Amino acid sequence: MAARFLRCLQISSTFRASSLCQCRHFASEGKRGKRKYVEAAIVKSTKSKKEIVDVWKKMNASELAAALKTDYDDVVEILENLDKRNVNAIVNETPLDDNSILMAVSALNFKPRFINGPARKAEKEDDDLHPQPPPQESAKSKRPPIVTIMGHVDHGKTTLLDALRNSQIAAGEFGGITQHIGAFSVDLGKKGQKVTFLDTPGHAAFSSMRARGAKGADIVVLVVAADDGVKEQTVQSIQFARSANVPLVVAVNKIDKPNADPMRAMRSLLEHDVVVEQLGGDVQCIHVSALQSRNLPALQDALILQADLAELKSTKDGKVEAVIVESSVVHGIGKVCTLIVSRGTLKKGCVLVAGNSWCRVKTMQDEHGKNVTIALPSQPVRVSGWRDDLPTPGDLVLEAETVDRAQKVVNLRISKSMQEKAERDWEETAEQREKDRETYLKNRQFLLNRGQRFGSTLRCVVHKNQRIEKDQDDTHPKFRIILRTDVEGTLEAILEILSTYKSEMCSLQIVDFEVGSPTEKDIELAKETGATIYAFNLPISNQIRQKAEASGCQIDQFNVIYRLVEALKTEIESRLPKLEELVLVGEGHVLKEFMISDRGRKRQPIAGTLIEWGNFEKSSYYKFLRNGNVIFEGGLETMKAGMEVVTSAKTNTEVGLCLLDKNIRFKEDDQVEAYEKKQKSQQIDWFPPGF
Structure with missing residues (x-):
C-alpha cells in the first residue's frame, strides 16, 4: 500500500513539472502570434488575489465608477453591454440592480464586498414639484x-x-x-x-x-x-x-x-x-x-x-399653478389642454408639468380661438405643446424652471408609478400563488383519501380548467372594439359606461383606447384582432377610410354618447345565438287508432285525427297529450287525408298522422298540438346607468 502511494506522488509531481514546462514553452512562442492566448492562460493560472471593492445596493452608475476608481465612461460602456435596460438607469441616475453591479465589478477584475451604503433619502421628495406656500396678503x-x-x-x-x-x-x-x-x-x-x-x-x-x-x-x-x-x-x-x-x-x-x-x-x-x-x-x-x-x-x-x-x-407673481379642465388631440396642432390658471401669470414659453406629462407652451388661445400672450388667475386658456402622454382632466399643473427639470420630474413620477404597479402586481401574484397552493393541497388531499399518492393534481386540475376555458372561448360569442375619442373627458365617460358591462352572454373586449383620430396602425390592429373601431366626435380621413375598407375593418362614427351605447348593444345582440321557440299553430284530437302495414313492413299505428282549429303541416312539431301528460314530442313521417299523402291540412279536416316513433300507441281523445319553430333574437342583459 505504501509503495502504491509513493508511486502516485511521483506521477503527480511529474505531471506538474510537465505542465509548467509546457506553459513556458507556449510563452516562448508568444512572438509567433499566440501571445494573447498565453497571457489569458497565465492570468487564469495565477493565484494573486483580486482587489476587494466595497459596493452597496441601489448604487447608481456614477457611485459605482467612484467606488471602482474607474473612468465613468468605461463603467457606462460595461453596463450597457451587460443589459440594455441599464441605459434608463444611467440616464435617469437611478439605482442599478444588484446583478448588474456584481457583473460590472467582476468584469473589471475586482472582488465585490457588499456593505451598508451611505444614507440617502428614499426617492427624494424634493426632486418632485410641489405647490408653493400660500402668498402673503400684501401680494394678493x-x-x-x-x-x-x-x-x-x-x-x-x-x-x-x-x-x-x-x-x-x-x-x-x-x-x-x-x-x-x-x-x-x-x-x-x-x-x-x-x-x-x-x-x-x-x-x-x-x-x-x-x-x-x-x-x-x-x-x-x-x-x-x-x-x-x-x-x-x-x-x-x-x-x-x-x-x-x-x-x-x-x-x-x-x-x-x-x-x-x-x-x-x-x-x-x-x-x-x-x-x-x-x-x-x-x-x-x-x-x-x-x-x-x-x-x-x-x-x-x-x-x-x-x-x-x-x-x-390670488397672486399674479411667482410660479404658475393651474388645473387641467380638458385634454385632446387636435389635427395640425397636436396635444392641447384647456386649463384654468389658479396662481401666477402664464406666458408663452413657460415650462409646465401635469401628471406624467410636460410641455413648453407653444400657443395659448382663449375660448374664442384667439391667441393670447398672458393668462392671469381664473382665466381659462387652451395650451399646446404637451409631450408624452396627455394630462388627465383634474391634474394639477405646476411650472418648472427648465425643460431638464420638467423631464426629471416626469421620469421620477413615472418611476414611482411603475414601482407602485410592480408592488401591486407582486401582491396579486402572491395572492394567486397562495390560491394555487390551496388548490393543490385540497386536490392532493382528495387523491390521498382515495389512495392515489402519485402525480401532480394541481397540474391536472389547472390543465383541465384551462382546456374548458379555451373551449368556451372558441364558441362563446365575443365583440372586440377599439375606442378613439376627441377628448380625455369623453374617453373617461365612455370607459366608465363600459366598466358596468358584466354580462356573461357575450364577452366585450376593449382592445385599445386612446384620444385622437384612428391611424393606419389602428386599422392593422383591428384587422389582426377582428375588432370594430368606434370613433367618437372625430373626423375620419378618406385615406384611413379607404384603407379600412380594403382591410375589411369597420369604423363606426358617433357624435352622441347614447347613440354609441345603442349601437354597441345592437352589435352585441347580433352576435348572440338565436333562441328557438315553439308557436302553437293548430290543435286537434285523436278519433281512432288504425294499424296498417305498408309493402310487407311491420304493422304501425296511425292516429286518425280531427283538426279542431289552425293548420297542420308535415314539417310542424307535434305534441300528443293524454290526461294532460305528454306522451310524444317530435315530427311526423307521413300525413294522409283519406288515401292521399298531403303536406298540410286545415280546420275540420280528418287526417292520419304517422309518427317517427313507431312504438307510440294512441287512444281516443288524445290531444294533438301542432307547433311551428321560430327563431327569436336574444336581448343582452346589460343596462348601463342613465340609458
Missing part, C-alpha cells in the same frame, strides 16, 4: 370667481350659459346635450366684472366630469327645471358641491313653460337639505328663463354678491 389681489353650472340633463344649463354670454353654445353640441366641460370667461354686471364659467354635462355617464367641475369651482349654480323639479343628476350635483365645500346658488329655469311650478321645484330641494331664501334658508334662488333671457340680471347680481362674500384672491 382680487380674482374673478370660477362658477360651475350643474344640474340634470336637459334642464337648460348650456342654454343659460348661452344667454349669459350671448352666444350659441348649445347649437354646437350634438344632440343638444353637453358632452364636455366647457370653460368660458364672461363679463357680467354693469361694471364688466369677469366670471369664469364651467359648463358640466348633466348626463349620468359624465359623473366624473361633474365631480371635477365641483372641485375646481368657487360657486356652483344648480339649475333646476321649474316643470321637472329635482332629478337624479340634480341630487348628485348637490352631493358633489357639498363634498367640495362649494356654496350653491339655485337657478329655477324654464319658468316660461305653461306647466312651470317654481314653488314645487324649490320645495323638492328641501328633501336634500337645500333651503332657499324664499323658504327661510340662506341659499340664493333666482327664477329665470334661459330661453327668453328673463331675469338674468338678478342671477348675475347673485353671483357677484356670492363672489364678494367669498373674498376670492
